[in-house]
Amino acid sequence: MMQQLRTDLELADREAIATYLQSEFPFVEDSGELSPHVGGRTAGLVRLQSFRLEKYGKQRNFLDGEVSQLSPYVSRGCLELEELRQWALKQSRSKSVEAFVSELAWRAFFHLVYEEEGDRILKDMEKPKVPMNQHQRSLPEDIAAGTTGIPSMDTLIHMLKETGYLHNHARMYLASYVVHFRKVSWRAGADWMYSLLIDGDFASNHLSWQWVASTFSTKPYIFNRENLERYAGSLLPGDPKQGDPFNYSYEELAERLFEGAYMPEPSGRSPGQYQ
Amino acid sequence: MPSLIWFNEDSLNPEHQMVKDYADAPKVYVFDAPYLQAQNIAKHRIQFIYEALLEIPSIQIYKGETVAVLLQLIKDLAISEVVTTETPNHMIKGWQNELQKSIDLVTYPEIFPVTDHSSPRRFSRYWRKHERSWLTV
Ligand SMILES: Cc1cc2nc3c(=O)[nH]c(=O)nc-3n(C[C@H](O)[C@H](O)[C@H](O)COP(=O)(O)OP(=O)(O)OC[C@H]3O[C@@H](n4cnc5c(N)ncnc54)[C@H](O)[C@@H]3O)c2cc1C
Numbered sequence: 001m002m003q004q005l006r007t008d009l010e011l012a013d014r015e016a017i018a019t020y021l022q023s024e025f026p027f028v029e030d031s032g033e034l035s036p037h038v039g040g041r042t043a044g045l046v047r048l049q050s051f052r053l054e055k056y057g058k059q060r061n062f063l064d065g066e067v068s069q070l071s072p073y074v075s076r077g078c079l080e081l082e083e084l085r086q087w088a089l090k091q092s093r094s095k096s097v098e099a100f101v102s103e104l105a106w107r108a109f110f111h112l113v114y115e116e117e118g119d120r121i122l123k124d125m126e127k128p129k130v131p132m133n134q135h136q137r138s139l140p141e142d143i144a145a146g147t148t149g150i151p152s153m154d155t156l157i158h159m160l161k162e163t164g165y166l167h168n169h170a171r172m173y174l175a176s177y178v179v180h181f182r183k184v185s186w187r188a189g190a191d192w193m194y195s196l197l198i199d200g201d202f203a204s205n206h207l208s209w210q211w212v213a214s215t216f217s218t219k220p221y222i223f224n225r226e227n228l229e230r231y232a233g234s235l236l237p238g239d240p241k242q243g244d245p246f247n248y249s250y251e252e253l254a255e256r257l258f259e260g261a262y263m264p265e266p267s268g269r270s271p272g273q274y275q
Numbered sequence: 276m277p278s279l280i281w282f283n284e285d286s287l288n289p290e291h292q293m294v295k296d297y298a299d300a301p302k303v304y305v306f307d308a309p310y311l312q313a314q315n316i317a318k319h320r321i322q323f324i325y326e327a328l329l330e331i332p333s334i335q336i337y338k339g340e341t342v343a344v345l346l347q348l349i350k351d352l353a354i355s356e357v358v359t360t361e362t363p364n365h366m367i368k369g370w371q372n373e374l375q376k377s378i379d380l381v382t383y384p385e386i387f388p389v390t391d392h393s394s395p396r397r398f399s400r401y402w403r404k405h406e407r408s409w410l411t412v
Contacts, residue, residue, distance in 0.1 A: 002337055002339040003338045007336055017326065021325060024306075025311065028316070030318055039287075039326025040326050041289055076324060079288070085388065102409070198320045
């Protein structure tokens with residue numbers, strides 16, 4: 001069976017495109033909203049123009065900080081990684097330039113691993129550093145629906161569903177919440193996030209989930225209330241104080257979540273980003 | 276030798292080198308319905324891809340099973356060579372391998388400054404080893 005789709009729709013009329021695609025792909029769940037991320041190379045170049053690279057180094061870990069939001073364009077190939085690298089290296093050399101290029105390198109690094117491992121990246125790359133054999137294999141309904149009852153996590157889930165994009169730190173929080181706080185297998189979480197992201201990419205997505213889980217890193221990634229407030233506080237609603245699963249020191253969290261199987265560095269700080 | 280440019284979802288660039296090299300070739304994209312359904316791909320990704328495709332001049336967009344659609348087009352248009360881009364995506368790779376059984380495939384690689392496959396499995400080590408190349412024009 002092969003069927004040709006229309007190509008005479010006006011790019012500017014995104015509502016009409018959405019309606020048309022809904023009729024062609026009736027099995028796709030419709031969140032009702034249009035993503036702010038417009039497809040195509042032209043839109044990608046416009047985004048690049050407005051990206052303030054000089055702020056990136058200091059702000060990139062903050063949910064309201066300056067990041068490029070180019071991943072949909074890079075993952076879908078509208079912009080090429082190498083052209084972004086060349087673009088960045090033309091700017092005057094700074095910590096921001098280096099930070100940005102090293103993030104591009106993360107993407108290449110994940111791709112190299114995927115290239116070599118193929119679909120083995122869909123399974124544990126290494127032994128987990130904390131117990132995980134009891135983890136639930138399917139994603140709980142309340143997570144899929146964004147009705148966990150924890151306002152911060154529900155907000156992130158809704159952002160993901162409504163826009164098809166999340167800030168890197170938000171992805172880390174959500175993945176950590178799913179895997180470590182909710183004890184769901186990283187694969188169930190990764191498949192779910194992959195399906196929702198415009199930039200969905202098995203390499204960057206599934207290997208990042210494994211990084212969070214500790215099957216592709218030396219330790220599990222966890223966060224606490226202090227970290228969440230610091231990097232995401234301005235965008236997220238506050239969570240109820242009572243029964244707050246995040247309001248602990250890292251030592252306490254490790255004890256609660258992993259029953260002592262893993263202990264964080266005594267510094268008590270989360271690195272906040274990959275290592 | 277009639278060629279066919281086949282875009283995959285990891286390379287939706289109207290200015291890609293392959294488009295320049297094969298300026299006269301028909302250009303196609305296939306929304307793989309079984310893949311979209313199996314992976315539960317959300318509407319935003321489909322819309323993004325579709326919008327990106329509308330920017331590719333004279334693109335033909337199909338819906339169906341990728342390999343079956345391409346084989347049909349190859350037959351109908353008497354194509355002798357399919358031009359496409361490399362991706363690590365194992366699903367797309369699978370289609371490419373399948374196709375290669377019946378036709379020549381020209382694949383354009385992704386461009387990185389360092390394509391060292393013996394790369395360490397930790398980014399920090401990868402970066403230490405290759406930082407200089409990445410930060411050099
Ligand atoms: C759980 C989880 C899942 C993820 N899934 C995906 C995914 O499916 N697809 C995807 O492209 N990225 C994924 N990432 C990586 C990262 O979150 C996004 O690439 C980044 O947030 C995109 O936002 P940006 O374009 O503003 O990034 P910027 O900070 O502006 O970075 C510029 C570009 O570098 C690349 N990049 C930046 N950070 C990373 C990273 N950590 N890993 C790989 N590439 C990076 C992206 O192409 C990005 O567009 C995931 C991260 C986590 C923690």
